[in-house]
Amino acid sequence: MTITKDHIGGLVFLGLSVAYGYYAGQIPLLPGDEFEPFHAQTVPNALALLGSLLSVALLLSATRSPGNKLSLRGYDFPLVSKLLLLVVLFALALEWVGFLLATIFFLIGGYWLLGERRIKTLLVASVPFAVGIWFVLTQLLDIYLAPGQLFSQITGG
Amino acid sequence: MLDGIMTGLTTAVMPFNLLMVVVGCFAGTFIGMLPGLGPISAVALMIPITYGLDPSSGIILMAGVYYGAVFGGSTSSILINAPGCASTVVTSFDGYPLAQQKQAGKALALAAYSSFTGGTIGAIVLLFAAPALASVSLSFQSSDYFALMILGLTAVAAFSGKGQVIKALIMTVFGLMIATVGTDVTSGTTRFTFGSVDLIDGISFLLLAMATFALTEVVMTILKGQHKEEEEQIDMSQLGSMKLSKEEIKQVAPTIGRSSVFGFLVGILPGAGATIASFLAYGLERNLASAKEKLKFGKGSLRGLAAPESANNAASTGSFVPLLTLGIPGSGTTAIMLGALIAYGIQPGPRLFLDNPDVFWSVIISMYFGNLVLLILNLPLIPYISRLLVIPRPILIPLILFFSITGVYLVSFNTFDIHMMALITVIAIFLKLLEFPMAPMLLGFILGGLMENNLSRALTISDGSFAFLWERPLTLSIVVVAVVVLLLPPLIDLYRSKKKPSTEVRGPETAITEGEG
Structure with missing residues (x-):
């Protein structure tokens, strides 16, 4: 199996989104905030979910062409x-x-x-x-x- | 409106602001000429300087730098076939062959005239379109704003080129994530600071813009070893005459007119910008040309040079429309200007032309001056400005690095910011090697805070229900447009792959992955 740039990018962002989501759960809320429609965790939670979904989408749609492989040769x-x-x-x-x-x-x-x-x-x-x-x-x-x-x-x- | 124009005129003709236009155009032309540094980097480098000025002068300076950089990019495209930025890639298709035929002078002059006409037509349309749109958008509520920002973000992703849509969306989300670092404005709790005092205020926009555009672009040229390539010495005696004959003017006049209006319309679309406008205008002109004329395209056709040049300048002007009226930037460059305006405490958007008419109108008026300066001052000076390109790279690169770093340091006086810039640059290089576009991230970062505020307001008003997205016809229509914009590119791809790949000439996909413009 060829691992392309898209695979690496997708995996990195999946990891990032999961970690972000974990820390989003650690954000302290004010008392009673959990009953409010909107609080400090709302947007971070949504972003973590969105990020994970998009990363999975990138992983699934990644092309397997060898030209898309990450090559580090020729860089200083x-x-x-x-x-x-x-x-x-x-x-x-x-x-x-x-x-x-x-x-x-x-x-x-x-x-x-x-x-x-x-x-x-x-x-x-x-x-x-x-x-x-x-x-x-x-x-x-x-x-x-x-x-x-x-x-x-x-x-x- | 006449009052407004007069206010703008009096602000714009103040000697200091006129000086800013001239300085901006020069600095922009020079930075734009350097291969690898485009309008985004040029404008980013100017932010620290503008912090010391008043808002109108600051924005006028940045607008001048913007045009200058687009113009400078064309110059290096024509003279050395090294486009300074993505939006002038098309210029090199016909501009460089002309230079090889010893008609560089003519090509440069034509590029300048086309840019001037494109920019001026754009500025005239902007004069009428912006206030009209701004008065409509006064009735916008927080739900509409939220929907508009969604549209802005999805549009940038959708226009980012073939196979890049998901990556651009991921980068947008990444930008939104970075925007959540720091103190939450609604509740006052800190988020993602990990106990660091330096992160309580969040990551500054200036730092992110400088690190991802100025610093990363320079470091990328070193990474690719481009700093070792010596610039081809430009022989000034070979520029040739700068005059165009009457027949040639007749030939290109309709092209310039068409492409200007077309470019302006493309520029208005959020996310499209100058790059796409120049590619589309070139394609359009090629399709309109007669069979005989078509053969000349790519070999030094004057029409092929005039079309992208007028379109990209008109689009640069056009991208100010959503910025000034809705507060939503149409391109990466205007995103940086949005950030700068917010840093001044000015809220771009429908209220801008009521609350800060001097800023609103002086930007529009100074666009005329900017175009004029480019034509009458820059054109004759091109042979001299291009001599600056002779400064050896080992000297030039550390200087650019120095300016981008101290630019950030001199605002915060906190060395933590410099460490942060180095870290962000490493991340940005890694993402660039994986072919992730940077502009959507910056856009997500800038719109992140505004978006969260509007969402919070809209959700609180509707008591936690998402019905606000479809209850107002206006919100609903914006949401529908956003969905269509997002779904269109994959559907077109699907349709094309079923139909059999067509034999299009180099499409915009090749160069717009950067989303510059």
Whole structure:
């Protein structure tokens, strides 16, 4: 039996709908709500049911043509994982070292991952840009950007 | 109505708003030119910027970006045969052959004129259609709204292309599910927050839109290795003359007129949008052409270029009709604008043109300006704007990523949102690999809250009975249309498979799985 994209998608959503339905039952209701025509669980319950029905429909109607098989060949997953990791690190850096340094780090990291190796280009395309954005935000638009926790801890304030 | 037009005119001609039109058209043209980034991504990238503006200026900016992106998509279709978005795929059928025959200048000019005419005709019809429809929809009750939203959601699924209907419906339900995360407005209890304080307010629309469109689209180009492909250098000396001869104008004028009106009508349909309009207009034009002319289609026919170009711009305008009058977006892009309007505290719908006439009318008026800007400013500047495409991808991609992430961060100042974006992007990539369309999910997410409110009201009024769905003739007719829209595509498929597959040229199914437009 060929397992196609539709089968995988159908199974995933069936699982999701069942889990969603289970947690929908855990939503706390106000006293007396169970006698009301509409309460916090009404829509989630309906959605869980609808989702399950549609997933089953997708599973049943899935075509078995081999062309519809999920093929992961030719995709650059390692690079994408590294970039997404960089995004997560950017979030951490924002908290610890502040906007300006985090931005410079993120841009240099991004250029580097995508194959730019010339140090001059790496710096020219990131530092002035980051400083410019930082200037526009803090000086022109008057947006408060919290300094990194690292600095607050060092300076004690 | 005249009062309204004057209000709109005074708002739209304010220097700042005029600047927004110009900036929007430029930014849109540039983003639209980048392969992979279409109007949805372009408009999504603008949301954080518009938060700092007042509602009219914000919407004017987004509308400008929308046209600009559609126009920019045509430019890259013609010059490098790489459509920036689904709605300009058809443009490349005849536009690229023209560019190869060293008539790129003529093709670009014709695309601009067609877009201008399509957009302007669309805007004129909108001027009359929107207020008329809005005054009718003032009598709508919560049951009618609920039915209308069902119609909007089913229509998006129904138009999503062959074999995609169930997947689109699943994505709609998925979007509705995401919308239930957070505090329930009617009872005040929290749902699906799993004890996380960051989820109590629910998932922000901006975050979801940016993650699924801006971030995911960029990451997908990396995933497919497209960032390594160098853009073909556009040789400016080979653009050729931008002038059209009198005979050529005579030849394409009826085409542009027909396709504009046709495109506008398709655009009004919830869920159809610019992509379907351009494919249908191309097909229509091909069927109307003489046998001799038909052979030219696909090899550089001027009519084949003019038809989809005027239709997709007219449809872009048309998709504002359901947004402005009913509060139901006609396409993915207008869905994002709906979300932005709601974030401003403006409720799009029949009351919009009574409560916020300045927003309602200035959007319509600024459409004229937008089209004008595209024609007189963008066209001569195309050779220069397209030079921006030369920025190497390794530099451009991190910048786009940076803008989409900080766009979300600078609204909430919560780094949890960035982690959430990364997670949503992973999920979106997985779903895209399984060929699930994204636009229905966003639509479901945006309409989810409104739908639950209206359902709650309707059910409470009718004391828990679902009879409200058929008690009012208006509600009943909307429900019937929704059912027909939902059942039509499978029935047509069944009919076709019985009849024997016909020898249609490339149908819309090939490119509209994204539901862009």
